[in-house]
Amino acid sequence: MDVIAPLRDRLRLTFAGQTEGVPAWEDALDQGEDAGYFPADSAVWRVHGGMTPIAAGIRALLLQALHPGALAGVAEHSNYREDPLGRLAGTIRWIFTLTYGDTTAADAACAHIRRLHVPVTGNYTDAHGEQRRYSANDPGLSEWVHIAFTDAFLRSHEIFRGPVSARLGGADAYVEQWATAGKLMGVIDPPRTEAALRARMREYDDGGHLSGGPRVDEVVSFLRNPPLDPLLMPGYRLLFAAVVDSLPGRYRELLGLRAPAVPLPGGRSLRIPARRGGQLTLAIAGLALERQGPSELAALRRLARIGQPADLTYADPGLTALGHAPAGYRTVRERTRVGTGEEAFMRLANGILDWELHRGAGLRVAAGTPRAAPGVRVVSGMGVGPARIPAPCRVLWTREPDGSGPRRAGFGYGTLKGHPVSGEESFSAVLEADGSVWFEVLAYSRPANVVMRAAAPVTERTQALITHGYVSAATRLATG
Numbered sequence: 001m002d003v004i005a006p007l008r009d010r011l012r013l014t015f016a017g018q019t020e021g022v023p024a025w026e027d028a029l030d031q032g033e034d035a036g037y038f039p040a041d042s043a044v045w046r047v048h049g050g051m052t053p054i055a056a057g058i059r060a061l062l063l064q065a066l067h068p069g070a071l072a073g074v075a076e077h078s079n080y081r082e083d084p085l086g087r088l089a090g091t092i093r094w095i096f097t098l099t100y101g102d103t104t105a106a107d108a109a110c111a112h113i114r115r116l117h118v119p120v121t122g123n124y125t126d127a128h129g130e131q132r133r134y135s136a137n138d139p140g141l142s143e144w145v146h147i148a149f150t151d152a153f154l155r156s157h158e159i160f161r162g163p164v165s166a167r168l169g170g171a172d173a174y175v176e177q178w179a180t181a182g183k184l185m186g187v188i189d190p191p192r193t194e195a196a197l198r199a200r201m202r203e204y205d206d207g208g209h210l211s212g213g214p215r216v217d218e219v220v221s222f223l224r225n226p227p228l229d230p231l232l233m234p235g236y237r238l239l240f241a242a243v244v245d246s247l248p249g250r251y252r253e254l255l256g257l258r259a260p261a262v263p264l265p266g267g268r269s270l271r272i273p274a275r276r277g278g279q280l281t282l283a284i285a286g287l288a289l290e291r292q293g294p295s296e297l298a299a300l301r302r303l304a305r306i307g308q309p310a311d312l313t314y315a316d317p318g319l320t321a322l323g324h325a326p327a328g329y330r331t332v333r334e335r336t337r338v339g340t341g342e343e344a345f346m347r348l349a350n351g352i353l354d355w356e357l358h359r360g361a362g363l364r365v366a367a368g369t370p371r372a373a374p375g376v377r378v379v380s381g382m383g384v385g386p387a388r389i390p391a392p393c394r395v396l397w398t399r400e401p402d403g404s405g406p407r408r409a410g411f412g413y414g415t416l417k418g419h420p421v422s423g424e425e426s427f428s429a430v431l432e433a434d435g436s437v438w439f440e441v442l443a444y445s446r447p448a449n450v451v452m453r454a455a456a457p458v459t460e461r462t463q464a465l466i467t468h469g470y471v472s473a474a475t476r477l478a479t480g
Helices: 005-016 024-030 043-048 052-064 068-077 084-100 103-117 139-160 170-184 194-206 214-224 233-246 249-255 274-288 294-305 342-353 356-360 450-454 456-479
Strands: 121-125 131-135 261-263 269-271 330-340 364-367 377-382 389-399 407-415 421-431 436-447
Touching: 005 084, 005 274, 024 084, 024 294, 043 084, 043 139, 043 170, 052 068, 052 084, 052 139, 052 214, 052 233, 052 249, 052 274, 068 121, 068 131, 068 139, 068 214, 084 103, 084 294, 103 170, 139 170, 139 194, 139 233, 139 274, 170 194, 214 249, 233 274, 294 389, 330 342, 330 456, 342 356, 342 407, 342 421, 342 436, 342 456, 356 364, 356 456, 389 421, 407 436, 421 456, 436 450, 436 456, 450 456
Parallel strands: none
Antiparallel strands: 121 131, 261 269, 330 436, 364 377, 377 389, 389 407, 407 421, 421 436
């Protein structure tokens, strides 16, 4: 029994608006013909991945509420009280489309938000008590929203996961990369280093642009007790406390919040280590949800389809489509006649593409789609229970059995992290001019790490057995 399923359903309903399947807009991120504004190995992908964006969303809303102009726009033109989950879903869609989509989708998402902002205008009272005019598309107002967002996501990652890896360029790289989002949203000169981000936030406070007050109190009260499913509320309260604890004292003061603490005799208090509660909440959410979200997986499918796979464990992918194997790898080539005629060819071709070849060879297959397609992630493996060895791969190319006369069909996939070897393998059904049907395997690989290098003789023997299983399965498929 899946004891975590109720939590998973509540979380999916909260973030995606549905408990089953994937929202159509997320699946659509596999469309497009470029890699988007942010590479898969970028700091933006790292910071926006995982569970820390949940905490970042809370922090961003608190910070954005400190600008009376931004807050007035939300209070007077938003239905966040009546439909908070709908507003959340819209924000998530914008963030992930910009992060993972191609440039066309990202541009369209930003243009859509800016169009929605056109009628968001009015008056507000600034921190000095003066009446001012606001417009949601005003560059100054957009800048505060942008830097509050940037700070929230960066700090949440640092607090709950640790510093942005130096390999990815650290915090400066994230600020620099996400400045692209600011410019797309109309910010004239977004900060491009962490130091510039901190300085710009101080300028807003020192210039008297930030303030508290009754409207801020209303937002804080809402965020403290949002209308979430009762199952989610205990974890949310822990996370909210951790976010509040992480805020600079000045912002807590403006928000009317205090760091979590237990009162002690004599008017003293003991700070509660709220960060641990937040980390626990995010860890549980991570157990309930997928390690890689649907948006990220859709982007990876697009990258594989356009020939820019981002998560393979080896270089120069796609060579099996050309029948080539690079130097420095152990190469396996198998070509066996398995039948005769069009029907045998079609049975074999469809069996390969529908994963029946793998299952027939004794492998357990968990694929992202019933039929192989570029970008699909598939995990096969042998063994039972703890002894089962997983072998995650991503499909790089496919060839359907279209047309007539001599032809070939099949697919090739490359290894992902966690696979015992690094390399690529392809499976093809071939119909020759004389009507003979052949099954071909081309694989090139080398051990993925030191441990597997030591176990190379066992690995090679296992590969030989699996290849033999493929040939037997191919023969059965072709003969029907």
